[in-house]
Amino acid sequence: MQIIFGTGSVTVGGEWYTSELDGSVVVTISGLTDFTELEGDWMLVDCDDDRYVLTQETANQTVEMVLEQDCSSQPNPFECFEDVTLTICDTDNDGFEVIELETLVVGPVICNVDYIPSFHETLIEAENNMNAIQQPNVYTNTINPQTIYLRIQALNGSFEVFEIEIVLEDCSACNNPSVLTNDLVIYMPFADEVKNLISGEVMAYYQ
Structure with a gap:
């Protein structure tokens, strides 16, 4: 005591x-x-x-x-965090990706209070500070979607746990940009005229 x-x-x-x-x-x-x-x-x-x-x-x-107990004047790091969802591009559409948890979740947070973060695969492990993910910046998900638990511990030992939901999206449609540009019409002014430039057509312009 x-x-x-x-x-x-x-x-x-x-x-x-x-x-x-x-x-x-x-x-x-x-x-x-x-x-x-x-x-x-x-x-x-x-x-x-x-x-x-x-x-x-x-x-x-x-x-x-x-x-x-008066906690009103005691700063804590818990107000800096909240439950978040990470939408990750599944580049080969196999349901698995290497995810930079620390960079994506903790990196953008601006907090003026010191804290100790750790990522866990279950809520019980996060609450008991057990089996923390050792390399959170090279974490590979096990299912899709998946919930990871972020434990934020203050220097006085108090803590809160936040849910990080990981959702992988099929990004294979983005591998071929022409799918998005086929039949795209762009309107551009040429002198006093407006010409329609259609994707896939070649147009020469001479002044």
């Missing part, structure tokens, strides 16, 4: 664990390097998403400790 005191850089080390007593949650704090008056058993009497109220019985009185 670490306690950050005020706005300074004083860090207090120690340990804590929870237990149950007569249906109530008890938090036991021990081994503090400072603020030793916080050590001992604390009973959790009230609990919200961002606020915990604990009490400790002493010889003379009941001491109350309130823990509050």
Whole structure:
């Protein structure tokens, strides 16, 4: 356990664990390097998403400790990312391509907060930070379409997982540009006349 005191850089080390007593949650704090008056058993009497109220019985009185979490002013990298879809050209139409995940997904992101990215093939692996894709810039998809999971971890250890959907498209029609230009009509002015230039026809113009 670490306690950050005020706005300074004083860090207090120690340990804590929870237990149950007569249906109530008890938090036991021990081994503090400072603020030793916080050590001992604390009973959790009230609990919200961002606020915990604990009490400790002493010889003379009941001491109350309130823990509050304020994330509004804490910058995090998660706002820099979102779920995205990558549409990749399947050059030989076999359903597989080598994909530069890091370049395509992380590269364009502008984020002023430090973070640690990793790509995973399953959501469970991303949530548990296991089996990260070792070379995300030379990743070959296994199915089409396929969902890859991007884990973004902040320096304090918190993380979020984003879905990256990979979709391969058949680009074989683009291999022959003439398919797109056959019978294309272009209108160009020649002096006071407008001539129709039709693809595949040769037209000579002399001034």
